[in-house]
Amino acid sequence: MSVVSLPLPRTAPEIEHDTVSRLAATVSRRLTRARAEEIVPVLADVLSDVAAALHLESCWVAEFTPSGNMAYVHVAAMATVRAGTPAPGTAVHHWFLDRLARGEVIEQSGDDEVRRPAAHVHAASLLGLPVSIAGAVVCGLVVETARWPPRWPALLVERVQLLAEIIGAALLRCRHDAAPRRHLAPAERSNARLEVSNGYLKEEIKGDREIDNIVGESAALKLALARLAQVAPTNSSVLLFGQTGTGKELFARAVHERSRRNGRPLVRVNCAALPPTLVESELFGHEKGAFTGAVALRQGRFELADGGTLFLDEIGDLTPDVQVRFLRVLQEGEFERVGSSRTRTVDVRVIAATHHDLEAAVANGRFRADLYYRLSVYPIRLPSLRERREDIPSLVWFFINRHQRELGRNITKVPAAVMEMLQRHDWPGNVRELENVVERAMIASSGDTLCLDDPYPFVYGAALTAAPGTQAPDTPDSGSLYPDNLDNSQRRHIEAVLERCGWRINGAGNAADRLGIHPNTLRFRLQKLGINRPVGKRARGTQGSQIAR
DSSP states (O other), X not given: OOEEEOOOXXXXXXXXXXXXXXXXXXXXXXXXXXXXXXXHHHHHHHHHHHHHHXXXXXXXXXXXXXXXXXXXXXXOTTSSSOTTEEOOTTSSOHHHHHHHHTTOEEEEETTSOOOOSSSOOOOSEEEEEEEEETTEXXXXXXXXXXXXXXXXXXXXXXXXXXXXXXXXXXXXXXXXHHSOOTTOOHHHHHHHHHHHHTTSSOOOOOSSOGGGGOOOOOHHHHHHHHHHHHXXXXXXXXXXXXXXXXXXXXXXXXXXXXXXXXXXXXXXEEGGGSOGGGHHHHHHEEOTTSSTTOOSOEEOHHHHTTTSEEEEETGGGOOHHHHHHHHHHHHHXXXXXXXXXXXXXXXXXXXXXXXXXXHHHHHTTSSOHHHHHHHTTEEEEOOOGGGOGGGHHHHHXXXXXXXXXXXXXXXXXXXXXXXXHHHHSOOTTHHHHHHHHHHHHHHHOOSSBOOOSSOHHHHHHHHHHSOTTOOOXXXXXXXXXXXXXXXXXXXXXXXXXXXXXXXXXXXXXXXXXXXXXXXXXXXXHHHHHTOOOOTTOOOOSSTTOOBOO
């Protein structure tokens, strides 16, 4: 996407970028929950909120036809132009709209004349951000202000671009809903809207794009991302396999967002969570009266994902009879609702995920071979966290930044001992487990330094996974690491560290610091384990240092 930028001599003041992120989440919820016929008036209110939050004089959206002509101008509710009215040809200069329609980002200073369709203010700074979906420019968000100098910070532009993309997705959904569907009768369209409003299908637009949540630079992760980039633009089925907690859903969303189907929904089904008696109804839908409790017609996930992507998590848990019907949909795009003899056709891309060994399941007859080969057109293996330990520091800081505000913390330091413990741990729960540990540690940390809530599983995991002939930091000799009682292991380890620190708990380089925990956590552990400073043992160090009692 090219950029048209005029000379901008000054630098704008910083805006709290979290404010824009929170605004994006609110805008996403409002537009996602709105029915198609409500999107235009809701959008007018949304633009008012954006203008107020960013201190703008004007905030408007130019909507374009598929051929690139401007169809409508949507303006804030507070403006004088009615939202959704056809755009007058003289509302803005044609060069501006032409470049916006071609997908160019435009930054303009207030010295240049552009007529505005809303408040007609003479703004000091103007920013135009186009939104392209499936290769076509759907709309452009234009924001103007006279309160800032004309230089827009790059991070702020990125956040405002996210707002624009949320709005563009809503306008595209409105456009698709307005067009008649060949294979859906009016009653079925009404039912689809009802299902959406009840939360059966939710369009999840988050503050950050999902691919940005795939954190790491390790060779194993880069290989998986390279394969993702290769297959995403195609319509081929994708099989994601890896241990629990390795990020299969993040990868599925990233594949969908980079496909030609990203303007249509991504529908997720957790096959392991569905009762066996309801799997067929959930996947294929049912007619009213098809079975006891079927009081109304219901569309299945395949119908709701028509034109988009269906993500089948834990595909290895499908029962054999459902596997047969599922194979037919993949091969022919045809199925029948439960209780109906009418054949329906859908166009769905399937992304499947599993932590099972499907090849072994095929060998012992638990999974159909023909279904396996149909699903695994392009397999992507997601590495476990212990295969990419070098990514753990980046992930730790990512999770710290994610949870800072909600937990009311300001963590700026992670002790080297703590990071080393985390990197040496085996992480059977992978990235999901790491996030939980970091969040617990943040809750337990009252200052600016991250302290593990309970470091001992990581201490002993570090010692047990240390390279042959080496010893993990601050651990006793290896002979003391294998007693038959975990409390004894912890007691010996803590006593050894206290000995090295002169039985001091607080302060840089002392016991709590070297163990990577809060002093109060250490005191609680000492009391629980019955550890006391030996009689006659004098505490070393500066006067006033706190010692173990």
